[in-house]
Amino acid sequence: MLIEWNDSVEFKDYYQTLGVDRDAAIPDIKKAYRKLARKYHPDISKEPDAALRMQEINEAKAVLTDPEKRAAYDQLGERYHAGQDFRPPPDWDAGFEFSGGGFEDIDLGEFSDFFANLFGRGGPRTYRGHSMQGGDRHARIYVDLEDAYRGAVRTVTLHVPQTDAQGHVSVREHNLKVRIPKGIKEGQHIRLAGQGQPGIGGGEPGNLYLEVHFTPNPDYRVEGRDVFATLRVAPWEAALGAAIDVPTPSGQVHLKIPKGSQGGRKLRLKGRGLPGDEPGDLYFVLEVVLPPAHTDKARRLYESMARDMPFNPRQTRQANG
Missing domain, CATH: 2.60.260.20 (Urease metallochaperone UreE, N-terminal domain)
Structure with missing residues (x-):
């Protein structure tokens, strides 16, 4: 995911919006959402700001009930509070694996600029015949400029969101040895065949695509x-x-x-x-x-x-x- 930030936006504390703890399981988050939706849904609510509150509630649910969005958001959320001017570092999502092209396509007009900037790219999965090909995975990595000059083999640590049986979200580390091709440019992808999600019904596994960026270097x-x-x-x-x-x-x-x-x-x-x-x-x-x-x-x-x-x-x- 390549995120371009032109201006700061207001940080959204999605846990505060839904009134849940940061370690809340997904079923508890959905329960809190349903309770608030009954109070603020514009069709039934008498609250003057019902439409705005419902939009904020929907946005918080969209992030906190999706393990991938939530894991990436949690990486940022520990250092910010609601309403704070927010401009994340350029490598905020480095090393996180995401399905498809990042996040699935949604109607970004329904949500805030904060959400759109973080999660505004997506990509579909591929299906073949009666079996289903495993979904592709994507991650952003940073490499040294010197490695792009000479080529190198480096160990890359990726962070893979996962959910346990109770609905708690955690992050598993995934170490890979990756060959950095000589002459690779910033923004190019390294394709690791078969390293994506497993296929279903005999389908082939998906691929893992590493989007390459250069480690910030004050000299170049x-x-x-x-x-x-x-x-x-x-x-x-x-x-x-x-x-x-x-x-x-x-x-x-x-x-x-x-x-x-x-x-x-x-x-x-x-x-x-x-x-x-x-x-x-x-x-x-x-x-x-x-x-x-x-x-x-x-x-x-x-x-x-x-x-x-x-x-x-x-x-x-x-x-x-």
Whole structure:
């Protein structure tokens, strides 16, 4: 599931909405729902906010009686309270297995923006003949950018929601050894055949699809197969030119800084981005960093530059513009 958050939404405490404990079994949740529905159903209720309350009750039931939705929601719910501005971390659902394409298709117009953002993707299961193919499972995983450069085999821990005979929801860990293909891009899927739900009546098992994302890395930004990095250089390296050794995801390279370089200049290393039939490029974006003037000698050097090198960067920018 790829979730895009543009603005914060209001966190919904579904347990509070239904008046049940966080460890309540599904039959108890359904019982609480029926009691509230009898009170707030718009066809019979005299309450002025009956329609809104019924919508909130329906939404809470839709989440808390579905083991997959509930397990993912519980992962978030421990850290938030009702009404709080809410923007989950980008990897909030990493490692959770879901059936179909995530969650089943529903009429999202019936529920809040909070619900729609969390559970707004779905996918059908496949049926063949009189037997039924097992449902596909999906999960989001995070891999290091370096693994995408070289390829790797990694152990991935997935979390599988399950329900016991009494209706209590828990999460089982599922460890898999996964081959990360060299050159895989963010958003691509790794297909594990037969690792989905078992088939019924002789049907084949479904597949497990792992949606790959890159572990956040403060040093690199990825766009398709191109990789970008900020390279901090001293003023004299930018002005006079330099040859320096810099790290990259595929190893250290010897890089030439052209003389007269300005901050923001991009230095392109062709073919040093993510591998592929058409490999991407690696771009270093220069950032000129000034040494601090925290000693008498350093201040005198700056004062000398101010006298001997008259320079107004604002006029230079206007002239260039």
